[in-house]
Amino acid sequence: MADPMRIRAQVTGDKVTVRVLMAHEMETGQRKDSAGKTIPAWYINEVSASLNGKVVMTAEWGPSVSKNPFMEFQIKGAKAGDKIGISWTDNKGEKRSDEAVVS
């Protein structure tokens, strides 16, 4: 099981700003280890965000996203107390979901 995400969701005016930090290696599959062998690719390829259980955004990621990625986006119409859910799946099929409450 991967390490938990850090999710912050704050009301800014009429929008909610969500900031997410994910713990992930994000190996590109292009690098070699000290023995000269290629390190297999391992990266998040699907991210989805939900507001109170309803999906509001999905994203397709690839190997060019950095290690321990940071993602920020805004949701219109959300308010304090709402639940923001973030989940990702990587190319090995590993998954992680975390939730945060808008403050």
Added chain:
Amino acid sequence: MRRGWLALCVALCSAAPALAQKTAADGIAEYRKLLADGNPAELFEAKGEDLWKQKRGPKNATLQACDLGKGPGVVKGAFVELPRFFADTGKVQDLESRLLTCMSTLQGLDAAAIAKTPFGRGEQSNMEALAAWVASESRGARMNLPQGHAEERRMYEMGKRAFYFRGGPMDFSCASCHGTEGQRIRLQDLPNLTKNPGDGIGFAAWPAYRVSSGELWSMQRRLNDCFRQQRFPYPGYASDVTVALGVYMGVNAKGAESIAPAIKR
């Protein structure tokens, strides 16, 4: 007359873009500011906090009774007063050597084995997380290393000597790069560590997350890399020379605001 106008125009036209141009340092500062909002050091902080409260090691104990200088279990504000003298070990210790002591006495883990582990692996990766969390608990506090004990003053003098000691194939010392104002390596400004370089710079900015390698670097690892860049042999993990350098830089940085764990390119 015509020539005079032309000359004036040339002078003005060349002055305009110079005004609009940002210096390299401004550009880097802007980049850091953009990164700081999503500093992945937070992931390490969370891991460190868990590790602190987790029962581990042969003695199946937490680190919650660990004395970082402000009494057992007090973490807030401890970081900005380290390295300091500890009566129980009779030594001046920095954060990591003190954590090693706690891990061996409280949890029964093998301190010598941890010190030999390469950075970022096994227990050393736990050490990074613990260092990140302890440092984060003093974020915003000002560096205030004690110098009351004779041993602390002796370590300061030792650190000073190590800082100015030149050697290796390049005949470098720490002071070659960090002894004067306004020096840089490529685009990286080098803080003057012989005095307080300011808030959140130099000693007051480590541990830090390095974006280029995606790793959290503790002070011990930072110093290790300084020795590598000087082409010196690597110092031992938590060895006296690294702690002495920490005392020297930390005392010099008195009053600087700690932003650790910071983010670096």
